[in-house]
Amino acid sequence: MGDYRASSDQETASAVLASSPNAVVALDRDQTVLVWNLAAERLFGWTAEEVLGRRVPIVPGELTAEHNAVLERVRTGGQVSLRTKRVRSDGTVLDLRVDISALRQGSSVAGYVCVHHLAEADEAAGQRMARRARLVRRLTDVVGDINAELELPAVLDRISASLTELTGADAGGFVLIEGDLLRLVSTYQLPDSLRGTVTDLHTSLVGKLLRTGKTVMLESQGLDELVWAELSGLHTIALGLAAVGGRPYGALYALFARRKPGHVELELLELLAGHAGIAVGNAMAYQDAVRQRAHERAIFDASADGIAVLDGAGRVLRWNPAAAEITAMSADSVIGGRPPFPVPDPGEKLTFQLDTGRWLDVVSARIEETGELVVDFRDVSTAKALEEAKDLFLATTSHELRTPITIVRGFASTLASRWDKLSDDERRSAVHTIAERSRSLAQLMDHLLLGARAGAEEPAVRVETFDLAERISAATLGLPVLSDRHRVEVRVPDGLPLVRGDALATDIVLGQLLENAFKYSPEGGLIGVQAWAEDGTVIVVVDDEGVGIAARDRERIFDRFVQADSGDRRRFGGVGLGLYIVRSLARAQGGDVSAHPRPGGGTRMRLVMGRAPTIGSDTPMR
Structure with a gap:
């Protein structure tokens, strides 16, 4: 069993030596060759049979002393690596790098192991590593530039341009995956007319790449049928998948017409594609956030309610147009300070009257993530x-x-x-x-x-042609005997034009106006009634020399349950419906009633009615 294991280990060692790309030479302490692998045969020109057990003259004579000194250093101090010269069997001098280490048996040095490889290959490898390091550093800068952009078109263009810079490609492009379709959204060194081109995902190179389960792919077959053939001389496409969170987002195309891509180019393409997916995802998220913010801003600005945003200290950060209109305070005058009303706690409602007299209903809600407070308020003065x-x-x-x-x-x-x-x-x-x-x-x-x-709806009236002069005469008949403190004057010209309206409703209007004239001139004085034609209308005015109406109340008195001021009810009685009814009936007929100051004091009520045409007909109207 022990012999078998030793034999197996020896075979493995022999296989390793035979497979090594470097020339491996083992020497004993007298520099006799113990091991000479196949790479050594190729490098120096001698076969193993020719050199085993002998000293091989590969060290130039002028370097013999240096060589012996190096071996002594290895024997006493460990491994040495140096660049030096060696001689081939044909006399050719080789520029090599040699790594020499001690061959030990137990605690003693039995010889030396020398590993030789051409210095040119070493330099080429170093240059490749240096180039790769430079490209990786440049990739880092490019990724930083790409991620600094937030507008999607700019991000895509930067990706396509950086792709050609890093890989040496002649042109490039980026496609987005949209369901079962691919859309070309960015190109570099290609016609702009290609942007927006759409193709089927499953029959595309991206579909082929997805089916392989890989992230990069080289393709050089059937390129003439693709849109990328717009690049003259195209012979190879390098493809890299861009994904975010494991989901394919799109793909980068590097197009080559003059040079062949290698492993470094594919590696850079794979790295850039990965970062491109992240950058595109960030840009699209930013666009979604911008759209969302625009929607929120539109709602904020268009809201009929006043809306304010306060910071954690209660200072105004935002103030919408409705807030400025309701409070009569511009955003510039409010932002940075406190709102002009107290703010209730979230979930509560506060009713507050401003200095302008307006009443507000105020509610609030807190944004937990920022600590800000959103305050909504509306004008409830009318209610x-x-x-x-x-x-x-x-x-x-x-x-x-x-x-x-x-x-x-x-x-x-x-x-x-x-x-x-x-x-x-x-x-x-x-x-x-x-x-x-x-x-x-x-x-x-x-x-x-x-x-x-x-109040429920516009009162129903019947529009007909009637003689307004007769209605004025009937309404004022007998008025002089109602009060010994009032004097009544009626001035209606002969031939006053007929009017269009409801005669019964007009009787109510005239009666109420005359009743108010007497009622609100308790000290007596002149009650004047005049009528005349004017610009297609007929005007009737009722004057009194009474208490008058303040300018601020001349429109308000036509609302329901309103009189000129709260004291009038106690002084003159009534429920504040008379003028509301008068205006409703007048407008239902197509006319109007308004209040004005009378020259010399008192009030002038002005009734406007439409003049009747020469030929008319009775028509119901609501």
Whole structure:
């Protein structure tokens, strides 16, 4: 068994020596040849049979002393490597590098092992290594440049250009995998018209590469049928797969027309393709983030609600256009400071009134990742005013109803319990009071019903041609005797044009305007009514010399449940529906009502109605 193992080890050693690309020569201490492998035969020209057991004259005479000194150094100090000269059997002098080490048997040196290889091959290998190192350093710079770009077209163009620089290719391109298709998205040293070319993935070189399970491939067959044949003289394509997270993203094509790619070029192509996949993935993620940010910005800017973003210290970072409009504070004046309202905790709502009088509903939500606070607020002034008006309406209406009902109930109780004890005049006076208060109640209910209908939808009217002068005359007839403190003047020109509208609705409008004129001029004075034609319309104005209307209230008084100020209800009564009904009825007829200051004091109410054409017909309208 021991003999077999020794024999096996000897055969293995012989095989190793025979396979070595370097010339291996073993010498004993007298420099007699013990081992001379096949590479030594090829290098020096002597066969093993010719040199075994002999001293071979491969050391030039002038280097004998140096050679002996080197062997002595090896014997006493270990391995020596040097560049030197040796002689072939034909007398040719070889420039070699020799690595010499001691051949030991136990603790003693029995000889020397010399490994020879041509110095030129050593230099070529060194040059290859240096070139590879330079290219790897350049690859590192290229990868840094590529990853510095975030715009996808620029990334792809940099990849294609860097590919030719690193591999020495004559042209290059990058394709993206889109489902079952390939799209050529970037080229270098090729016609721009090729960009956008689409082909089937499965029949392409990329498909072939995917089926091999490798990441790089060389192809030199059937290139004339490919789009890459636009490169004159194309003979070889090197292909590298670009993948992100193990998923194929695309591929790099290096096109060669003048030189052949080698292992270094394929290695660089593989490395660049891997980094290209990452760079493309980063660029596409960046584009997605830019699109997402653009969408968010559009929503932020277009929102009808005010939106603010606050930092962790509560300072404004962003302020959208609606926020500027609602608060009357520009972004420049707010950013960097505190918002002009308190901010509630997330999940809570705060209602706050600004110095401008506007009411806001404010809510907030925290962004946990950044610690920022998003604040949303909207103008609820109208809803707030309506809420307050409704509350006031209920209080006022209850007051308006309570007074006549109390009187009616009191007089009715008196009549029921003391009928026989009352005189005819007293009974007649009590019944008259009950009738008057009942009329007031009916009028109040009419106003409430009209107000409810007007608020629900545009009131239904019938548009017809009628004589507005007659309606003004009927509405003002008997007014002078209603009050001894008021003077009534009516000026309607003869031939006032007919108008289009609803005669009954117009009666209500005129009656309410006249009633307000008396009501809001308690000290008396002139009540003036005028009418005239103007630019296809007929204008009616009702003037009074009363308390007037503040400029800020001239439009607001036409809202439901609103009077000029809160004190008017206590002073003049009413539920604030009269002018709301007036404007609703006027506009339903195609006209309008507006409030203006009267020259000299008081109020002028202006009613505009459409002038009737020469030939008209009655038409229902809503």
